[in-house]
Amino acid sequence: MEVVKYSILKNTYYDSVTLMNISKEIKSFKGIKEALVGMGTDLNKELAVNLNLSRPELQEITPNDFFVSVLADEDTAIEDVMKQVDEILNRKNASRSGDYMPKTLDTAIRYEPDSNLVLISLPGKYAAQEAKKALNNNLHVMIFSDNVRIEEEKELKDLAVSKGLLMMGPDCGTAIINNVPLAFANVVRKGHIGIVGASGTGIQEVTVLIDKLGEGVSQVIGTGGRDLDGEIGGLMMLQGLKALMDDPETRVIVLISKPPHPSVAEKILKSAEGAGKPIVVDFIGGGMGMAERYKAFAAHSLEDAARKAAALLHNEKVEDFTGFSLPIEEINKIVEGEAGKFVQDQKYLRAFYTGGTLAGEAMDILGKDFEIHSNIPLSPELKLENPMVSYKNTCIDFGDDAFTLGKPHPMIDPAARIERLLQDAKDDELALILMDFVLGYGSHRDPAGEMLPAIMEAKKSMEERGKYLSIVGYVCGTDKDPQGLRETENKLKEAGVVLMPSNAQAAKLAGLILKRQSKGSGFVG
Amino acid sequence: MLAKVNELFNKELKVINMGLEYFYNDLKEQKVKVIHVDWKPAAGGDKKLSSLLSRLK
Numbered sequence A: 001m002e003v004v005k006y007s008i009l010k011n012t013y014y015d016s017v018t019l020m021n022i023s024k025e026i027k028s029f030k031g032i033k034e035a036l037v038g039m040g041t042d043l044n045k046e047l048a049v050n051l052n053l054s055r056p057e058l059q060e061i062t063p064n065d066f067f068v069s070v071l072a073d074e075d076t077a078i079e080d081v082m083k084q085v086d087e088i089l090n091r092k093n094a095s096r097s098g099d100y101m102p103k104t105l106d107t108a109i110r111y112e113p114d115s116n117l118v119l120i121s122l123p124g125k126y127a128a129q130e131a132k133k134a135l136n137n138n139l140h141v142m143i144f145s146d147n148v149r150i151e152e153e154k155e156l157k158d159l160a161v162s163k164g165l166l167m168m169g170p171d172c173g174t175a176i177i178n179n180v181p182l183a184f185a186n187v188v189r190k191g192h193i194g195i196v197g198a199s200g201t202g203i204q205e206v207t208v209l210i211d212k213l214g215e216g217v218s219q220v221i222g223t224g225g226r227d228l229d230g231e232i233g234g235l236m237m238l239q240g241l242k243a244l245m246d247d248p249e250t251r252v253i254v255l256i257s258k259p260p261h262p263s264v265a266e267k268i269l270k271s272a273e274g275a276g277k278p279i280v281v282d283f284i285g286g287g288m289g290m291a292e293r294y295k296a297f298a299a300h301s302l303e304d305a306a307r308k309a310a311a312l313l314h315n316e317k318v319e320d321f322t323g324f325s326l327p328i329e330e331i332n333k334i335v336e337g338e339a340g341k342f343v344q345d346q347k348y349l350r351a352f353y354t355g356g357t358l359a360g361e362a363m364d365i366l367g368k369d370f371e372i373h374s375n376i377p378l379s380p381e382l383k384l385e386n387p388m389v390s391y392k393n394t395c396i397d398f399g400d401d402a403f404t405l406g407k408p409h410p411m412i413d414p415a416a417r418i419e420r421l422l423q424d425a426k427d428d429e430l431a432l433i434l435m436d437f438v439l440g441y442g443s444h445r446d447p448a449g450e451m452l453p454a455i456m457e458a459k460k461s462m463e464e465r466g467k468y469l470s471i472v473g474y475v476c477g478t479d480k481d482p483q484g485l486r487e488t489e490n491k492l493k494e495a496g497v498v499l500m501p502s503n504a505q506a507a508k509l510a511g512l513i514l515k516r517q518s519k520g521s522g523f524v525g
Numbered sequence B: 001m002l003a004k005v006n007e008l009f010n011k012e013l014k015v016i017n018m019g020l021e022y023f024y025n026d027l028k029e030q031k032v033k034v035i036h037v038d039w040k041p042a043a044g045g046d047k048k049l050s051s052l053l054s055r056l057k
Helices: A016-027 A042-050 A078-095 A105-111 A124-136 A150-163 A200-212 A235-245 A262-273 A288-293 A302-313 A328-339 A356-366 A415-424 A447-464 A485-494 A503-519 B004-009 B021-029 B047-056
Strands: A002-009 A032-039 A066-073 A117-120 A140-143 A174-177 A180-183 A190-197 A217-222 A252-257 A279-283 A348-353 A394-397 A430-438 A470-476 A498-500 B014-018 B033-037
Touching: A002 A078, A016 A032, A016 A066, A016 A078, A016 B021, A032 A042, A066 A078, A105 A124, A105 B014, A105 B033, A117 A124, A117 A180, A124 A140, A124 A150, A140 B004, A150 A235, A174 A200, A180 B021, A190 A200, A190 A235, A190 A302, A200 A217, A200 A252, A200 A302, A200 A356, A200 A430, A200 A470, A217 A235, A235 A252, A235 A262, A235 B004, A252 A262, A252 A302, A262 A279, A262 A288, A279 A288, A279 A302, A302 A503, A328 A470, A328 A503, A348 A356, A348 A415, A348 A503, A356 A394, A356 A430, A356 A503, A415 A430, A415 A447, A430 A447, A430 A503, A447 A470, A447 A485, A470 A485, A470 A503, A485 A498, A498 A503, B014 B021, B021 B033
Parallel strands: A117 A140, A117 B014, A190 A217, A190 A252, A252 A279, A348 A394, A348 A430, A430 A470, A470 A498, B014 B033
Antiparallel strands: A002 A066, A032 A066, A174 A180, A174 A217
């Protein structure tokens, strides 16, 4: 019989990625059926209850206490589990190899007085107070954490603007400052395109495609997703825009955001109009007319934004790009090859994304021909009743709160997406899976390798039922990323994944294959 | 006069990392100058006490 065993360490703090690694290792131990390792936050206490791992003593602990709770065989001693936890932590400490780690920001500033940027990924409730300290010490700040109140964000950004500092975030996933990728960012060539963006994976996609076009970036400033809301008023996008206008290395500026509050969009475009440098705007899924009124170059997709920026840099004619890099005949051949293998009742698409903006862009493209149900739908009536269960054509953003509460982002931990792929492969009406693989610092060191066994199993399971599973993918990465672009792409291709050179093209191809199957025509004329 | 942001663009980036040690390791791997703060909630996470403490400094 299995029983719940637990241990509590008072006043011991570990970050969420460390906790994830401990959880993963413990779950693989013999005799352990379920495990939860975490800080005593309300969320973790609730998770413990949901997993039947809670005990009254666990409900009494504070967010400053570390706990381990397992469902294990009767003869597994919690002391042995804790010994293993200790070993994992010691291994981690050994890898720090004697680096000095001060306990507070103040001490860090005293020890390294010429530091110039503070990267904060503390729990949201503590992030704002540390950011304020940093700004008051004239340090630029990037807050990766979410769950910072919008009033605090406004206060921090007002303070930063008054001091001429960067306050990137909260919820800022990506930045590249002085060619250094911060948090989730790719290794991109140095160049003359400057970017200010309110969307992490949106920025990653544009920078990666700029690199693939043989160009590079000067500075990439993230603002956090709420910057262009009415409450914040675009404070950091305006600050970033001004810095890029004054930066001699920046010759073309790209602005990226989900559709902003109209008055904020207007304010930003007005300010950009006087930049004296060409401006490309991608207000994903909207705002093209307004951008053009202010003489900015409006983009149809993230790829179109990258291509327009490169063309402007070369003083070339700026043309819309909404098609494919490959010749049409090649695309038609792929469409026919994939759709020709389906059996009649296979008709639905499942788009499983780790990048929220990439998911949004895919829905924008596919939504023209199909109703796409989602946990982040384009219109409210398409909202999935239960994000854990797909319905007809479905697109899932695995980075959404429903999947990340108490867990690391899917770009670090692919477990939720693996599980979902295997679950949906049991659906006889499934035809096509569309998925992204985001490389770069921050991301899992082998996102394709982690996914591969599930991809092969899903394909095999459908094959055994006389069906064909088509998988279309896109790898968002450069050849300089630590994962290796070529290695990643080769692994996926060998497993039968059709890869496209951009997210927009992957979504478009998926749409054509699906159309070919459902309506008998998916050819590009 | 250049804004502080533009001054930053002309300097070597030197980072203080607070939170995920993962980001510290990424920066170290790229040979970026970085120091990691071994952070714990002040005053055991007690907000009132912690704000008193920070006023004392």
